[in-house]
Amino acid sequence: MKISVERSQLMTPLQVAHAVVERRQTLPILANVLIRADADGFRLSATDLEVELLIPGKLEKCLAEGATTLPARKLLDLCRATPEGTLLTIETNGERASVRAGRARFSLSTLPAAEFPGIDVKGDELPLVLSQRDLRRAIETTYFAMAQQDVRYYLNGMLLEIEGGKVRFVATDGHRMAVTDLAVEVPPDASRRIIVPRKTVVETLRILNDVDTPATLSIGRDHLILSAADVVFKSKVIDGTFPDYERVIPRNQDKTIDIDRLAFREALGRVAIFANEKYRSVRLKLEPNLLRLSANNAENEEGEEELEIEYSGGELEIGFNVSYLIDVLGALRSDAVCLQLADSGSSCLLTEPGGGPSRYVIMPMRL
Incomplete structure (x- = not known):
């Protein structure tokens, strides 16, 4: 040569x-x-x-x-x-x-x-044609919730579920979960369910561009092939059973508030400066028309901030990992975020007001 x-x-x-x-x-x-x-x-x-x-x-x-x-x-x-x-x-x-x-x-x-070795792929693939921008956005709004080096190896990846004319992306580390739906043209009876390794998810983001140019995602039983802009990316999938994520999504939450997303994120960032470095816990106290944020650490330092909200329900005090909240607020693009809560021992559901393609579940921390 x-x-x-x-x-x-x-x-x-x-x-x-x-x-x-x-x-x-x-x-x-x-x-x-x-x-x-x-x-x-x-x-x-x-x-x-x-x-x-x-x-x-x-x-x-x-x-x-x-x-x-x-x-x-x-x-x-x-x-x-x-x-x-x-x-x-x-x-x-x-x-x-x-x-x-x-x-x-x-x-x-x-x-x-x-x-030089290669990955052998067999047939029986389900091809999905999506814009690079839509596919990249769906992954970006979900992948941060994947586990890292968890002994439950099936959590160290992202679930791709194709059913009912949509592809669903699900990631969880056992403490939080992200779910994003993306409409796609597939036969009504077509279905697939695979777990994509973390490395594959990260590399896919490196390949996809923020453009409307189409990309083809071919999903087999034991492999995945992404074709975008003449680049071909092949990957094996994780052999395991993903948890029943539907059971984790909270329902019938009786306390709902809409908050300005950027204001909430900035307030959390300031309060987080005073959170315990190991546990990263922040306290949310819900009162009529007011949300109090507070955090403290082993040096008896404390940060507190108040946000005005429209809320007329009962009081509630609940703790969360502040990094998990900030990750969700960074992934959403809407002007506001909707928090749905029940009690101090139940998970919080975060969505765009009125719903949207993405849902996020965060488990509470003991105060």
Whole structure:
């Protein structure tokens, strides 16, 4: 293989692919990226055996077609250290590859392209065509509630449920939950239910852009394929049973208040300065036409703030993790947020006033 490529044409896909490359690899080849080149350009691949990313790129010249694998980190660092606009010439010779950049020359080790692993996918896929903006927005409003390194491995991901002409995104860490619905054109009887790994969710956000250009999400029984702007992303799914999230959603809450979302978020941010660093608890006290926010810490420091609201029900005092509340308020885009409460021992339901595509459940903390 011998190719000439402009520095930015190689660096851009490398930056995307590098996040997929396994840092603590069990196989040396997983630290490499696969480059296949022909007259139409090049295609770069990276995998950690759980996810696989394929990105196309343009060449200045393809002097000799072929394929090889190169160290992802070294190649990316070399591109970053090369002046903008530099033309790179990459040529393989046996187990080595030479990279020329102007008057500079570098030698990299290679591994055979034939040994580069990929993710095998089987048929029976359900394709969903969505705008990149809508899909990105649905994930952004949900993914922050996923668990991280939980022993309940099925919580370290996001549930995708297709049923009734919509795709539902659900994430929970056992203390909070986010649910977002997105309408989609599928056959009425079509259904799927898979758990997408955390890494896949995060990488999907990196691939999707805030544009109306369509993306195709193909959902199989044991895999997921995202195709967007010529980029193809394959992923295995988590083999497990997601909790019955419908049972967690509170119903018949008798205390409902609408609050200005930004004012509420800013007030929580100020009060949170004085919250216990470990537990991050904040106290909400509901009174007629008034919401009191307060927090204190082990140094006997305290923060308190009041917000005027329209409320005529009974008094209620309840505690929450302030970070969970702020996450929800950051995910919503509406001017106001609706809080539905019952008592100090019941979860809180947060939505847009009048409903909306997203619902959030936060469990209370003991005061």
